[in-house]
Amino acid sequence: MNEDLLDLLKASGVDLHAQQVTLMRHKDKRYPLVKYIGTRALTLYQAMQRRTMPVGSLLIAFHGNRPGHALLLGIWRVEGVVPAGEAIRQGLLEGSFEPLTEDWGGYYHDLCELDLLAHLRLRLEIEWTGRELAWRRVLRPPKAARTRGATPNPCEQVDGEFHTRVGRGYAITAQVESAIPFPGLAGASLVMAELRMALRDATWQQELASVTGIYLITDERGGQHYVGSASGAQGLLQRWTNYATTGHGGNRMLADVLATGPGRELDLRFTLLETLPASTPRREVIQRESYWKVALGSRTFGLNMN
Known part of the structure; x- marks a missing residue:
């Protein structure tokens, strides 16, 4: 070197x-x-x-x-x-x-x-x-x-x-080996630019793919929250890769926020709130997602429509 x-x-x-x-x-x-x-x-x-x-x-x-x-x-x-x-x-x-x-x-x-x-x-x-x-x-x-x-x-x-x-x-x-060192699932909280780099790292890919759980997206400029869940074969990796690619992941209210100005997706922070066993039935995952929506007020004051 x-x-x-x-x-x-x-x-x-x-x-x-x-x-x-x-x-x-x-x-x-x-x-x-x-x-x-x-x-x-x-x-x-x-x-x-x-x-x-x-x-x-x-x-x-x-x-x-x-x-x-x-x-x-x-x-x-x-x-x-x-x-x-x-x-x-x-x-x-x-x-x-x-x-x-x-x-x-x-x-x-x-x-x-x-x-x-x-x-x-x-x-x-x-x-x-x-x-x-x-x-x-x-x-x-x-x-x-x-x-x-x-x-x-x-x-x-x-x-x-x-x-x-x-x-x-x-x-x-x-x-260092990685631009965004993996801190463990309990410390997974990344702004968009960090997320895009982390998704190129093999350790992050492996760990996120194994996660069934609940995540939070925070608009650090507007202050609003979006709560979502991930399950299935690729777990959180699939969901966060979608956000890294599109910015909004298909969420209409989030897409409206991003349309307010160029580069608005850079104000988004992605945080893992809760991990669940991979065997957790989908209905229980949705129940935990609903709990966090209530706890964080993301339906009333945030970006969740349901």
């Missing part, structure tokens, strides 16, 4: 001599960025910048998950750049969770998310060396020569940018 981010990029075909690479470490407490991983909303969050990034360059985004470290969110390529006001007037930021007006100075970057290192999203953690406030850094090829007696420094600030020399200061500190 590569021990440094820069070695990993080189092994993945990235040439810093031919292509600029910008690193960003996001730590904005206003927005739960992990909730939007793999979505256009996260792309738009990074599209607006005070300084331009060259067309054809790469943006590698990280989440500041703990002090001095950063967790990979994804990699994007810059396809084009336009002034921010023009982008807003053209409606290019539709679906963004960050409110911006036409007088916002800066630039809109047309970003294309790449599959490069996609298998390491939320799995790859690096050491974020130097000043933590330097959240945006541009990687540069090494200089041909260094002044005798100069002290090596992983970051140099140039015109507000922090330029980092190749091979310094981005040690890989963790590369």
Whole structure:
């Protein structure tokens, strides 16, 4: 395994001599960025910048998950750049969770998310060396020569940018087996973006397929609940896969909620409320489902119609 981010990029075909690479470490407490991983909303969050990034360059985004470290969110390529006001007037930021007006100075970057290192999203953690406030850094090829007696420094600030020399200061500190580790059935509670990643994991697939039980869907923006049940050969795996694919799983009231705006399915949280023996008759499963609907008021105040 590569021990440094820069070695990993080189092994993945990235040439810093031919292509600029910008690193960003996001730590904005206003927005739960992990909730939007793999979505256009996260792309738009990074599209607006005070300084331009060259067309054809790469943006590698990280989440500041703990002090001095950063967790990979994804990699994007810059396809084009336009002034921010023009982008807003053209409606290019539709679906963004960050409110911006036409007088916002800066630039809109047309970003294309790449599959490069996609298998390491939320799995790859690096050491974020130097000043933590330097959240945006541009990687540069090494200089041909260094002044005798100069002290090596992983970051140099140039015109507000922090330029980092190749091979310094981005040690890989963790590369976990799963982006969404399985916490046990008692701890199964995932937002939509997490659910979609978890469903690609063999452990999650196996465990959810074995579950007969009751689940809760919470609209974290609107505050409403939906209670459902799962039984049969594929159990909870089949039901939650349907939601991950369609967003609403065939529920009419939930579909109406999602129709209120793009990306609304990202506000949904899926929680396993109760597990039942696989041999439980369907009528008893329905009885437990009805109990939870009453307990949580999901018929009166939520998204259950029956």
